[in-house]
Amino acid sequence: MATGGCLCGAVRYEVRGPLRDVLICHCDECRRWHGHVSASTASRRQDLVLLEQRGLSWVQSPASDAEARRGFCRECGSSLFWDAPARETISIAAGTLDGPTGLKVTGHWFVSQAGDYYELADDGLPRHDRGRGSARR
Ligand SMILES: [Zn+2]
Ligand SMILES: [Zn+2]
Numbered sequence: 001m002a003t004g005g006c007l008c009g010a011v012r013y014e015v016r017g018p019l020r021d022v023l024i025c026h027c028d029e030c031r032r033w034h035g036h037v038s039a040s041t042a043s044r045r046q047d048l049v050l051l052e053q054r055g056l057s058w059v060q061s062p063a064s065d066a067e068a069r070r071g072f073c074r075e076c077g078s079s080l081f082w083d084a085p086a087r088e089t090i091s092i093a094a095g096t097l098d099g100p101t102g103l104k105v106t107g108h109w110f111v112s113q114a115g116d117y118y119e120l121a122d123d124g125l126p127r128h129d130r131g132r133g134s135a136r137r
Contacts, residue, residue, distance in 0.1 A: 002097055004080075006055060006075075010076065011053055012051040013051060014049050017046075017047030018043070018044075021104050021105070021106040022094045023039075023105070026109065029061050040091040040092060041094045042090060042091045045089060055076065058070065069083050078093075078096060079093050080092065107126045107127070108127045108128065109131040
């Protein structure tokens with residue numbers, strides 16, 4: 001079973017089910033919120049169990065057309081979750097998982113919004129101008 005958490009331990013979780021492979025999102029909101037691109041896996045909402053959530057806070061993702069909110073640790077600042085209420089899955093920042101994860105990066109989202117300060121390496125993975133269902137994450 002996968003486990004993970006923030007830098008300081010005030011948010012800890014486990015995932016009691018399968019994890020999706022990792023997608024890199026280049027959208028404006030992910031880059032601001034994560035400090036650069038996001039790398040997220042996802043699980044079914046009911047499979048994500050919070051073991052410790054005393055640090056967990058949520059902020060709306062202002063330009064999200066999926067009305068998503070983003071979950072972070074207010075004690076250490078780690079970015080952890082992306083949650084769109086209409087979806088059955090919740091995105092989890094892959095960097096917050098305890099290793100080894102066994103996951104792989106399988107694609108890029110919102111490359112139309114990629115920053116001008118980096119090159120997209122030719123990694124052979126699919127690139128999408130926007131995200132699946134046109135929803136930002
Ligand atoms: Zn923390
Ligand atoms: Zn994004």
